[in-house]
Amino acid sequence: MIWIDTLAQGLLLGGLYALFAAGLSLVFGIMRLVNLAHGDLIILGAYLILTIAHATGLHPFVAVLLAAPLMFGLGWALQTFLLNRVLGNDILPPLLVTFGLSVVIQNGLLSAFTADSQKLTAGAIEAQSMDLGIVTLGVMPVLTFASAVAVVFALNQLFYRTALGRAFRATSDDAVTAQLMGIHPQRVFAMATGIAMVVATIAALYLGTRANFDPSIGPARLLYAFEAVIIGGLGSLWGTLAGGVVIGLAQAIGASVNPEWQILSGHLAFVLVLLIRPRGLFPRAND
Amino acid sequence: MSPLLQIAGLTAHYGDFQALFGVDLTLGQGETIAIIGANGAGKTTLMRAVTGVARVTAGAVTLAGDNITRLSAPDILVCGIAMVPEGRKLFASLTVEENLLIGAHARQGNGFWTLERVQSLFPILKERRHSPGTALSGGQQQMVAIGRALMSNPQVLLCDELSLGLAPVVIKEIYAAFPQIKSSGTSIIVVEQDIGQALRVADHVHCMMEGRITLSGRPDTLSRDAIHDAYFGVSHA
Numbered sequence: 001m002i003w004i005d006t007l008a009q010g011l012l013l014g015g016l017y018a019l020f021a022a023g024l025s026l027v028f029g030i031m032r033l034v035n036l037a038h039g040d041l042i043i044l045g046a047y048l049i050l051t052i053a054h055a056t057g058l059h060p061f062v063a064v065l066l067a068a069p070l071m072f073g074l075g076w077a078l079q080t081f082l083l084n085r086v087l088g089n090d091i092l093p094p095l096l097v098t099f100g101l102s103v104v105i106q107n108g109l110l111s112a113f114t115a116d117s118q119k120l121t122a123g124a125i126e127a128q129s130m131d132l133g134i135v136t137l138g139v140m141p142v143l144t145f146a147s148a149v150a151v152v153f154a155l156n157q158l159f160y161r162t163a164l165g166r167a168f169r170a171t172s173d174d175a176v177t178a179q180l181m182g183i184h185p186q187r188v189f190a191m192a193t194g195i196a197m198v199v200a201t202i203a204a205l206y207l208g209t210r211a212n213f214d215p216s217i218g219p220a221r222l223l224y225a226f227e228a229v230i231i232g233g234l235g236s237l238w239g240t241l242a243g244g245v246v247i248g249l250a251q252a253i254g255a256s257v258n259p260e261w262q263i264l265s266g267h268l269a270f271v272l273v274l275l276i277r278p279r280g281l282f283p284r285a286n287d
Numbered sequence: 288m289s290p291l292l293q294i295a296g297l298t299a300h301y302g303d304f305q306a307l308f309g310v311d312l313t314l315g316q317g318e319t320i321a322i323i324g325a326n327g328a329g330k331t332t333l334m335r336a337v338t339g340v341a342r343v344t345a346g347a348v349t350l351a352g353d354n355i356t357r358l359s360a361p362d363i364l365v366c367g368i369a370m371v372p373e374g375r376k377l378f379a380s381l382t383v384e385e386n387l388l389i390g391a392h393a394r395q396g397n398g399f400w401t402l403e404r405v406q407s408l409f410p411i412l413k414e415r416r417h418s419p420g421t422a423l424s425g426g427q428q429q430m431v432a433i434g435r436a437l438m439s440n441p442q443v444l445l446c447d448e449l450s451l452g453l454a455p456v457v458i459k460e461i462y463a464a465f466p467q468i469k470s471s472g473t474s475i476i477v478v479e480q481d482i483g484q485a486l487r488v489a490d491h492v493h494c495m496m497e498g499r500i501t502l503s504g505r506p507d508t509l510s511r512d513a514i515h516d517a518y519f520g521v522s523h524a
Contacts (some may be wrong), residue, residue, distance in 0.1 A: 163392065170378045170389050177376040179360035180338060180369070182393025182439065284380075 006256045007249060008135045014248025015145030016210070018241040019203035020221050021228035022151050023196030029235035029284075030172045030192045031087060033094050037101040039222030041197060044105055045071050045204030046213050050118055060120040064205045068198045075197030079190040087189070102218065109215035120208035144206040151199055152241045158195070159237070168192060172235075227270040233280030242281055246273065289352065291316045291474050292337075292368075292443050297346035299336045306332040308498045309346065314443065319465070319475040321489035323482050325518060329498040330478040331373055334447050338370045339363040350442065365393050369441035373448045373478075375432040377420035384416040386431050390438030398440025399471045405434035408464050426457035433461070437468065444473050450481045462488060482514060496520050 024038045035041075045067060052063040082101075086093040128139040159165040167188050171178040175185040207213060207221070224247060231246050232239025247266040254265020273281065290313035299307040307329050314320055324330050335341035337348055339360035347356045355366050369390070377386050387405055406413035409430040415423060420431055429449060436444055450458040458481065465488050469475065479485040485492060486506040494502040494517035502509070502517035 163388070166381060166385050166389050167392060169380045169385075173378040173380050174376060176340060176360075177372060177378070178389075179340065180364060180372060181389050181435070182361045182364040183389075184359070184361045 002256070005135050006252050008137060009141070010249035010252025011245055012137065012141035012145045012248070013252060014241075014245030015141070015148035016203070016206055016244070017224045017228050017247050018148040018244030019144065019151060019199065019206060020225035021232075021240045021244055022148070022155060022237065023199040023203070024222075024225045025229045025232070025235065025237055025240040026155060026199070027192055027196045028229060029237075030168050031189050032091070032172075033083065033087060034091075034098070034226075035083075035193075035196075036095060036098040036222065037105055037218075038098075038196075038200065038225060039220065040102045040105040040109075040218030041071075041075075042200045042204050042207060042221055043213055043215060043218040044074075044109065045197070045201040046120065046208040047109055047113055047118070049201070049205060049208060050120055053120065060122055060205060060209055064201060067204075068201045071197040071201040072194040075200075076190045076194040078197075079193035080186070083193065084186045084189060102222075106215050106218060113215065115214055115216070117212035117214045118208070119212050120205065122209040126209065140206070140210055144210070147202060147206065148241060148244065151202060152237050155195075155199070155237050164188075164191065224266070227266070231270060231273045231280055233283035235284045236280070236282040239280060239282035246270075246281075290314060291318075291351055292476075293347075293349045294333075294337065295347050295349075297333070297336055297348065298344045299332055299341050300344050301332075301341075306341075306498050307336060310495075310498070310500055312493060312500065314474050314476060317469065317472060317474055318490050319469060319477065319488055320491040320493065321485035322476065322478045322493050322495055323480070323485045323514070323518060324495035325480070327497075328495040330495055331447055332498075333495070334370060334373075334445050334476075334478055337363075338368060338445065361393060364439055364441075365395070367442035368445065369436040369439045369443070370445040371429075371432045371436045371447060371449065373451065375425075375428045377428055377431055377435075379419065379421045381420055382417050383412055383420050383423065383431055386420040387412065387434050387438055390435035392439075394439050400437040400440050402438070405437055408437075408467055409434055424457075425453050426461060429453065429457075429461055430464075433464070433468075437471075437473070441473060444468065444475045446475065446477045448478055448480065450479060450484055458484060482518065494518055 020042060024035060027033055027035055048067045048070060049060055049063045052058065052066050053060050083094060086097045125139055129136050130139060159168060167183050171183055171185045171188045178185055227247055228243035229240050232243030246269055250269030251262045251266040255262035292314040294310060294312040297307055297310040310333055322330050332341055336343050339358055343356055347354055350366055350368060355363055381389060387402055411427055412430055412434055449461055462484060477485060477488060489506060492504060492506050492509060493500050494514060502513060
């Protein structure tokens with residue numbers, strides 16, 4: 001029975017990793033940009049929720065509703081004024097710029113909030129659980145996983161059912177021809193990064209309510225996110241969810257054997273998947 | 288009456304290489320003109336310069352009296368010039384119907400061409416509407432590309448090498464749609480290597496060679512030899 005519990009916890013943990021990764025996957029899918037500051041932007045989102053919650057006394061689950069549009073604006077501005085300038089045929093400039101951005105955000109947060117650990121306090125819900133007979137699941141982990149599924153579902157609907165999603169896919173296919181359709185690729189990219197930051201804010205909410213965070217933990221979140229995107233297959237949103245679940249399961253199984261093996265097991269699963277399926281579990285046909 | 292589209296002294300470069308040398312061209316309202324010429328004559332560059340994809344180094348393009356030379360490609364589309372690009376360039380991850388709908392992405396207001404009208408112009412596009420655009424045959428893809436351009440309800444439709452790589456019977460089928468497109472009020476520029484086809488559809492023909500227009504006239508006034516000379520750059524003894 002302990003195994004069922006381990007698998008259930010791993011699955012739910014995968015939801016958190018999928019939330020870390022969904023924004024990264026979206027941005028990569030549309031503009032082939034790997035945002036190395038993605039993890040730090042999630043941490044920035046957590047501090048933003050924390051600041052709003054402290055200033056207004058609002059519950060983090062309500063404060064996130066105020067933080068999300070601010071983060072959308074930040075993502076939009078970041079893409080418009082910085083990242084669009086470095087996107088091109090050479091993949092190195094955007095990598096360098098987002099790496100620099102990562103350092104800037106970490107140090108900015110350190111100056112503003114010190115290196116002390118912080119946590120978003122969600123109240124009684126943090127300790128609540130539901131007994132399903134064979135396993136007992138924490139309400140927060142279940143909520144995290146449900147949010148991950150909802151986010152991936154919503155992004156897929158956006159991608160395949162709306163005019164904006166059509167413009168996303170057309171620009172991703174062929175940005176020059178997209179311009180002949182009246183699409184401004186740079187505006188499309190700004191919308192995409194804005195939306196990715198809204199998803200990052202949702203990830204930040206669960207990151208901050210489930211565990212402590214401080215300005216230095218962004219790069220590790222980026223690593224999990226990146227692994228989830230690669231495992232799932234670049235540009236596939238459901239694949240990203242599957243990738244998050246693979247890492248979550250591997251970590252839970254590793255930890256159940258030996259708690260020291262938790263992180264290592266996730267990375268090993270990543271390497272293993274790459275060995276067997278180098279293009280990920282659900283690669284896009286036309287990449 | 289002033290022409291709908293006026294191209295004056297248009298010059299374009301690819302790096303140090305000059306591809307267009309002061310091209311002058313006019314297109315009247317409701318008119319169809321053809322630009323013919325061999326590979327590398329500058330026909331596609333001219334189309335790319337007019338639509339804002341290639342950078343113009345000198346000269347001007349005016350549409351209905353407005354100077355649109357320095358506008359971006361998306362803004363030029365909004366002004367009313369749509370292009371069927373060489374090689375069709377359908378979006379691989381969009382279905383046939385989505386490829387048509389994306390053509391109307393920047394459309395403001397209503398116009399003659401709607402999804403239904405495009406689908407009745409090329410009925411196969413309705414039948415195959417859920418297929419990926421790139422799963423269609425070359426001729427059907429060309430129909431999608433034309434329909435996609437029409438969806439923006441352009442004043443000027445540029446068609447770059449419609450017949451390239453297509454069987455004669457398919458080319459005929461595609462050009463059979465032209466009278467209906469013309470009757471919707473759209474003015475057309477076709478760029479063709481297929482001289483016979485160009486002469487059949489156009490009110491005016493211009494021949495390009497090495498970035499310049501070397502011959503212009505009405506199809507019925509141009510002799511076969513004159514076209515041959517202008518096309519290949521040789522003179523008959």
